[in-house]
Amino acid sequence: MRGPHNILRLIRTGATFERTGAMNVVLEAFNAPPSLRVAARILGWPFKWLGYKGDPNLPPATRALTALGPAYIKFGQILSTRPDVVGDDLALQLRVLQDKLPPFPTAVAKAMVARELDTPVDELFSDFSEPVAAASIAQVHKAHLATTGEPVAVKVLRPKIEQAFQRDIDAFYFAAKLIETLAPSARRLRPMDVIEHFEGVVMGELDLRLETASAAEFAANTAGDEGFRVPEVKWFLSSRRVMTLEWVEGIPAGNITEIEAAGHDREKLGEMVLKTFLNHALRDGYFHADMHQGNLKIAPDGALVALDFGIMGRIDEYTRRVYAEILIGFIRKDYRRVAEVHFEAGYVPPDRDVDEFARALRAVGEPIFGMDASRISMGRLLSYLFEVTERFGMETRTELILLQRTMVVVEGVSRSLNPHINIWSAARPIVERYIAENIGPKALVRDLVKTARVLSRFGPRLPELAEAALTREAQRAEARPEPAPARKGLYLAAGAALAAAGFVLGRLI
Known part of the structure; x- marks a missing residue:
C-alpha cells in the first residue's frame, strides 16, 4: 500500500514546488539532468492546483518546504548544513527556515x-x-x-509525530530511488545516503x-x-x-535592544560566543551545531545560556588537531604548512603537488586577510578551503561541513552583538592554546602514556596475539614467494618486542 501513498505524496510535493516557484530553484541548484527535469514537471505542473500556496513573503524553496509541513521543514534545515549537496545559494536560503508551528x-x-x-x-x-x-x-x-x-x-x-515523520521519510526514500533510476548522473550526490543521514538525525530528535x-x-x-x-x-x-x-531566565541573543537596555557589554558577548564555540569544538570535540540567536539567551549576570540540544556535532581528537593546525597555519600565513597538514592527514591524494596546493591555498587566504577586520570570516575561509581541496581530490568530510556551517552561524551571532569584532584576533589565543597543549612534546608524552595504558590492558595476551598474527601471515605466505631471511627475522623480532612490551607494561602500569 505504501507505493500509491508515496506517489500521491510525491505529486503533492511537486505541485507545491511548482505553485510556489521553487521547482526551478531546486532543479538548478542540483544541476538536474533533462530526464529528471521532465519527470519533475510531469509530477508537478499538471497538478499545480493541488499544491500549497505557502507564505508569499518567503523565498521560493523556503516557502514550499514550510507549506509542506514539519518533516519537510526539518529536511530543509538539515540540508542547509550540506552546501556540498545543495550548493551555497540554496543552502543560504534554507538556513532561514523557521519551524514555528501552531501549538497543540x-x-x-x-x-x-x-x-x-x-x-x-x-x-x-x-x-x-x-x-x-x-x-x-x-x-x-x-x-x-x-x-x-x-x-x-x-x-x-x-502527538503522533513519529508516525507522521516515518510516512514522509518513506516518501523521501521513494523519491531518492526514483532520482537514481531516472538520472544515474545524480548518484554522485548520493541521494539515498542523504535521506539515510536525515532519518538518523530526525529519529534522534524524536x-x-x-x-x-x-x-x-x-x-x-x-x-x-x-x-x-x-x-x-x-x-x-x-x-x-x-x-x-x-x-533559565534571560534575554534572547537576537534582541539587541533589550540586551543594551539591560546594560550588557555587547563587545564582550560577541567575543564570548565565538570563543566558547571554538573551545567546545577544539577542546571537547563536542559542540552545539545549531547555535543561532534563538538557541542562546543572555542571563541577568551576563552569562551565555545554550538551549535546544537536538543537533550536536562531534569531531575526533585527530581531526581536531588537523583542524587547529590548518587554522593556525592560515592565521600565521604559513600556507606551505597548511598544505603539508592536508597531505599528512590523507585529505589530499599523495600524487598531487604540495607546492601547487600551497599556491592555491595562498589564493584563498590572502584576499580574506586583506579585508577590513570586521569582514574577515573564518566560515568563509573554510568554505573557500573546501572548494580548493575538492579540486585537488579531497573527499567530502561531513563532520567538517557541519563544523563550517556552524562556524558561519556563530560568526553571524557574534557580529550581531559586536559588528566590529575581529574574528582572527578573538580566535587566535584559543587555537594557539590548543596547539600548545595538544601538538608538540606535551602531546607526544600524553599519547605515549595513553598507548602504554592500552597495551598494558592486553599485556598478558600479547604473546598469544603475536603468535596468531604470525600464524596468519605464514598461511598467507604459502601463496607468495618465500620472504627473505631478513624479513623473517623482522617478523620474529616484532613478535618478541610486542610480547616483551606487554609483559613489562603489565607489571609497571
Whole structure:
C-alpha cells in the first residue's frame, strides 16, 4: 500500500514546488539532468492546483518546504548544513527556515506527560503553563516542581509525530530511488545516503532521551567554562517523549535592544560566543551545531545560556588537531604548512603537488586577510578551503561541513552583538592554546602514556596475539614467494618486542 501513498505524496510535493516557484530553484541548484527535469514537471505542473500556496513573503524553496509541513521543514534545515549537496545559494536560503508551528492543546500535552512519567501532572508540578514555544517536533511549557517550587522547562513531543515523520521519510526514500533510476548522473550526490543521514538525525530528535543525554554531556564538558551555562537536566522527569530542564531566565541573543537596555557589554558577548564555540569544538570535540540567536539567551549576570540540544556535532581528537593546525597555519600565513597538514592527514591524494596546493591555498587566504577586520570570516575561509581541496581530490568530510556551517552561524551571532569584532584576533589565543597543549612534546608524552595504558590492558595476551598474527601471515605466505631471511627475522623480532612490551607494561602500569 505504501507505493500509491508515496506517489500521491510525491505529486503533492511537486505541485507545491511548482505553485510556489521553487521547482526551478531546486532543479538548478542540483544541476538536474533533462530526464529528471521532465519527470519533475510531469509530477508537478499538471497538478499545480493541488499544491500549497505557502507564505508569499518567503523565498521560493523556503516557502514550499514550510507549506509542506514539519518533516519537510526539518529536511530543509538539515540540508542547509550540506552546501556540498545543495550548493551555497540554496543552502543560504534554507538556513532561514523557521519551524514555528501552531501549538497543540495543553490538555493533550499534560496527558502525554502523565502517561510518559506514569504520574498525574498535578502531583509533579504545582502549575503547568500554556505553550511558550511550539516547533515542528515539540513544544515547550513552563512549570514549577510540586516539591520545591523550582521553575522548569518541559518539552513535549507533538502527538503522533513519529508516525507522521516515518510516512514522509518513506516518501523521501521513494523519491531518492526514483532520482537514481531516472538520472544515474545524480548518484554522485548520493541521494539515498542523504535521506539515510536525515532519518538518523530526525529519529534522534524524536527520542528526547537522546537529547537529554546530549544536554547532560554538554553540561558536564562545559561545567568549568566561565560565562557559559547549560540548563540542568531533570532526569527523573524525562523520558522518550518528555524532557525537563532547569528554567533559565534571560534575554534572547537576537534582541539587541533589550540586551543594551539591560546594560550588557555587547563587545564582550560577541567575543564570548565565538570563543566558547571554538573551545567546545577544539577542546571537547563536542559542540552545539545549531547555535543561532534563538538557541542562546543572555542571563541577568551576563552569562551565555545554550538551549535546544537536538543537533550536536562531534569531531575526533585527530581531526581536531588537523583542524587547529590548518587554522593556525592560515592565521600565521604559513600556507606551505597548511598544505603539508592536508597531505599528512590523507585529505589530499599523495600524487598531487604540495607546492601547487600551497599556491592555491595562498589564493584563498590572502584576499580574506586583506579585508577590513570586521569582514574577515573564518566560515568563509573554510568554505573557500573546501572548494580548493575538492579540486585537488579531497573527499567530502561531513563532520567538517557541519563544523563550517556552524562556524558561519556563530560568526553571524557574534557580529550581531559586536559588528566590529575581529574574528582572527578573538580566535587566535584559543587555537594557539590548543596547539600548545595538544601538538608538540606535551602531546607526544600524553599519547605515549595513553598507548602504554592500552597495551598494558592486553599485556598478558600479547604473546598469544603475536603468535596468531604470525600464524596468519605464514598461511598467507604459502601463496607468495618465500620472504627473505631478513624479513623473517623482522617478523620474529616484532613478535618478541610486542610480547616483551606487554609483559613489562603489565607489571609497571
